[in-house]
Amino acid sequence: MSKRIVIDPVTRIEGHAKISIYMDDAGNVADAEFHVVEFRGFEKFCEGRPYSEMPGITQRICGICPVSHTLASAKAGDAIMSVSIPPAADKLRRLMNLGQFVQSHALSFFHLSAPDFLLGWDTPPASRNVFGIIAANADLARAGIRLRQFGQEIIEILGAKKVHPAWAVPGGVRSSLTPEGRARIKAWLPEAFATTKVAFDLWKKTMKTHGREIQIFGNFPSLFMGLVAPDGTWEHHGGKLRFTDSSGSIIADQVDVANYKDYIGESVQNSSYLKSPYYLPLGFPDGIYRVGPLARLNVAEQMGVPKADAELKLFKKLGRGAVTSSFLYHYARLIEILACLEYIERYMDDPELSSDYLRADAGINCLRGVGASEAPRGTLFHDYTVDRDGLLKGVNLIVATGQNNLAMNQTVAQIARYYVKGNEIKEAMLNRVEHGIRCYDPCLSCSTHAVGQMPLHIQLIAPDGQVLDEKMRG
Amino acid sequence: MAAKTLTIDGKQITAEEGETILQAATEAGIKIPTLCHLEGVYDIGACRLCLVEVTGTPKLLPACTLKVAEGMEVSTDTERLRKYRRMTLELLFAERNHVCAVCVANGHCELQTLAYSQGLDHVRYEYTFPKWSVDNTHRLFGMDHNRCILCTRCVRSCWHIEGAGTKNVSGRGGKSRIITDLNQPWGDSESCTECGKCVMSCPTGALFKKGSTVGESVRDRDKLEFIVNAREKKQWNA
Numbered sequence: 001m002s003k004r005i006v007i008d009p010v011t012r013i014e015g016h017a018k019i020s021i022y023m024d025d026a027g028n029v030a031d032a033e034f035h036v037v038e039f040r041g042f043e044k045f046c047e048g049r050p051y052s053e054m055p056g057i058t059q060r061i062c063g064i065c066p067v068s069h070t071l072a073s074a075k076a077g078d079a080i081m082s083v084s085i086p087p088a089a090d091k092l093r094r095l096m097n098l099g100q101f102v103q104s105h106a107l108s109f110f111h112l113s114a115p116d117f118l119l120g121w122d123t124p125p126a127s128r129n130v131f132g133i134i135a136a137n138a139d140l141a142r143a144g145i146r147l148r149q150f151g152q153e154i155i156e157i158l159g160a161k162k163v164h165p166a167w168a169v170p171g172g173v174r175s176s177l178t179p180e181g182r183a184r185i186k187a188w189l190p191e192a193f194a195t196t197k198v199a200f201d202l203w204k205k206t207m208k209t210h211g212r213e214i215q216i217f218g219n220f221p222s223l224f225m226g227l228v229a230p231d232g233t234w235e236h237h238g239g240k241l242r243f244t245d246s247s248g249s250i251i252a253d254q255v256d257v258a259n260y261k262d263y264i265g266e267s268v269q270n271s272s273y274l275k276s277p278y279y280l281p282l283g284f285p286d287g288i289y290r291v292g293p294l295a296r297l298n299v300a301e302q303m304g305v306p307k308a309d310a311e312l313k314l315f316k317k318l319g320r321g322a323v324t325s326s327f328l329y330h331y332a333r334l335i336e337i338l339a340c341l342e343y344i345e346r347y348m349d350d351p352e353l354s355s356d357y358l359r360a361d362a363g364i365n366c367l368r369g370v371g372a373s374e375a376p377r378g379t380l381f382h383d384y385t386v387d388r389d390g391l392l393k394g395v396n397l398i399v400a401t402g403q404n405n406l407a408m409n410q411t412v413a414q415i416a417r418y419y420v421k422g423n424e425i426k427e428a429m430l431n432r433v434e435h436g437i438r439c440y441d442p443c444l445s446c447s448t449h450a451v452g453q454m455p456l457h458i459q460l461i462a463p464d465g466q467v468l469d470e471k472m473r474g
Numbered sequence: 475m476a477a478k479t480l481t482i483d484g485k486q487i488t489a490e491e492g493e494t495i496l497q498a499a500t501e502a503g504i505k506i507p508t509l510c511h512l513e514g515v516y517d518i519g520a521c522r523l524c525l526v527e528v529t530g531t532p533k534l535l536p537a538c539t540l541k542v543a544e545g546m547e548v549s550t551d552t553e554r555l556r557k558y559r560r561m562t563l564e565l566l567f568a569e570r571n572h573v574c575a576v577c578v579a580n581g582h583c584e585l586q587t588l589a590y591s592q593g594l595d596h597v598r599y600e601y602t603f604p605k606w607s608v609d610n611t612h613r614l615f616g617m618d619h620n621r622c623i624l625c626t627r628c629v630r631s632c633w634h635i636e637g638a639g640t641k642n643v644s645g646r647g648g649k650s651r652i653i654t655d656l657n658q659p660w661g662d663s664e665s666c667t668e669c670g671k672c673v674m675s676c677p678t679g680a681l682f683k684k685g686s687t688v689g690e691s692v693r694d695r696d697k698l699e700f701i702v703n704a705r706e707k708k709q710w711n712a
Contacts, residue, residue, distance in 0.1 A: 050610055056576040056688035164575070166688035174687075361685075389610035389661075390684070 067100035068375030075371025077170020082365035088355035089172035103151025104376035110144025157181035172359035218326025218411030221246035223289035232301035248321030257372035291378025293332035308339035510625035579679030611661030622680035628672035
């Protein structure tokens with residue numbers, strides 16, 4: 001191995017990471033690795049806290065998907081109390097999760113990823129961002145920003161805050177949907193549907209011109225995992241786990257989330273703070289599986305709502321069995337936005353969301369509780385062990401981005417092998433490698449964490465440590 | 475009782491003999507910051523937030539225990555006092571682990587409210603990050619020593635309103651801690667009547683109803699004053 005190229009940090013993702021590309025003597029890519037350079041330690045410092053505080057504490061893991069953490073945490077609390085929460089509380093939690101999907105997916109599509117495929121890979125980095133989109137198509141940028149805002153407003157309407165709402169609690173939720181809130185969501189829905197349609201049209205044009213990206217941006221066989229309803233319908237907050245392989249066959253189904261440890265192992269690499277979960281029966285690293293929008297659509301038989309179901313049919317045609325290209329995460333994300341809007345629309349006519357019976361009450365009835373919920377990026381597990389007084393003795397969090405770790409490594413290697421050659425670093429070629437990561441919309445603060453921000457720094461390093469080429473940006 | 479005439483912040487006021495500066499100021503509509511003071515129990519002058527300046531006395535004195543005297547000139551809001559109050563608050567924050575964002579008392583905490591009112595936007599002292607535990611052994615209530623500021627309001631309301639004498643203080647200085655009975659888990663206490671007055675009196679999130687989540691601890695402190703007035707003055711005015 002003669003050279004190592006480092007992309008540090010990877011930009012337009014949520015968190016801090018770098019990529020190392022290893023070159024052989026012939027100037028070809030030998031391997032590539034994705035390192036997460038953050039470390040947080042939530043699993044450790046939550047020990048000793050009362051389980052009732054966990055939805056408040058764990059949502060601080062992230063500013064993008066706090067809702068996912070607070071909901072998974074509240075679910076783990078439900079399990080410790082061994083209660084069935086009031087039906088209205090379950091629906092309200094689901095409504096907030098749908099809002100969370102819309103805002104996070106809109107952020108990923110419009111703000112973070114679209115600059116690459118709408119403006120072009122070779123656009124200078126200074127304009128290859130959401131401001132570039134604003135310059136090129138102000139209406140589209142505004143619509144995308146508004147779509148994200150719609151999701152955030154749903155979170156705020158329910159939880160009084162867009163970020164870190166103190167709302168979901170073990171046993172239920174703290175408040176219902178007000179008539180004013182309901183009216184606001186209802187009035188905004190047509191605009192959200194219209195924006196989604198624009199995004200679909202754009203995406204379909206993109207697919208026509210990006211056949212090569214579909215082929216090489218993380219296109220490989222792997223397993224897929226996600227929550228599904230008992231009849232195999234797409235799930236986001238509830239249901240049980242399903243694993244499928246790349247032929248589309250179900251290899252494990254209706255797995256109770258509490259038994260996740262029988263199916264998921266966690267491996268640790270020295271090069272990253274991010275653990276690499278794998279499907280236990282196949283071992284490491286053969287048990288590579290993907291989670292998130294692409295995986296959820298692969299494991300689900302239907303979305304359960306008409307417009308998204310029509311799109312799902314088209315989506316499923318893109319694979320033989322499962323859809324295996326990670327570039328199509330973007331497509332899956334749009335289909336999920338559409339499904340979320342349809343489910344939100346359905347809830348707007350449900351009187352139960354105004355109920356004031358929202359919270360079940362109980363003491364400690366089980367010393368371990370596992371809560372799982374679909375976060376925008378994939379299945380999120382919160383696993384708590386408590387003492388008889390409800391104080392945390394052990395915390396295990398398996399977050400979506402971690403589960404995609406092996407797949408992200410494979411994706412950057414695949415893209416680097418295709419685009420990176422020779423001694424000179426071209427910024428645009430490295431941008432393609434970075435985009436491989438963006439497909440997964442990783443949230444690294446969730447999966448680990450540290451503080452601080454670095455400019456993009458790429459180095460081409462010779463075996464003797466000499467820097468052959470270097471590029472800085474930011 | 476004889477009336478005393480004095481000046482607080484330049485305002486001429488008359489107060490009953492035996493009243494404290496805090497009482498006299500409150501009656502005159504002058505607000506002095508307090509933290510360990512609680513209506514219904516006696517004052518101990520522990521937190522030093524209510525310190526005032528008295529002309530002719532170089533020392534700063536706590537308004538909650540300082541008795542009114544004829545001709546006294548008191549200042550409650552000077553540069554020097556503001557400096558010390560801020561310092562006191564900063565030391566309280568640095569001494570234990572106060573994490574407002576995830577605290578049960580967030581938005582209803584007297585320490586937090588005082589910090590806001592004194593313009594405290596950062597702490598200049600090094601945080602000590604001590605390792606304190608949570609006592610969640612009681613059936614109804616919990617005690618998080620991380621959030622305790624040792625104001626002893628809970629001890630005073632337990633001894634002097636409820637009369638159970640369950641809550642006590644052990645240790646010295648910053649290592650002091652609130653204990654139940656003879657330093658045993660709260661759940662094992664034989665004297666605790668489960669009345670919850672200690673929880674009502676707590677200014678921070680140190681004492682809470684079990685199962686409380688962020689910002690849910692809203693205290694009903696008027697109830698303590700109501701009980702004391704009912705018992706001592708035979709007045710049942712809610």
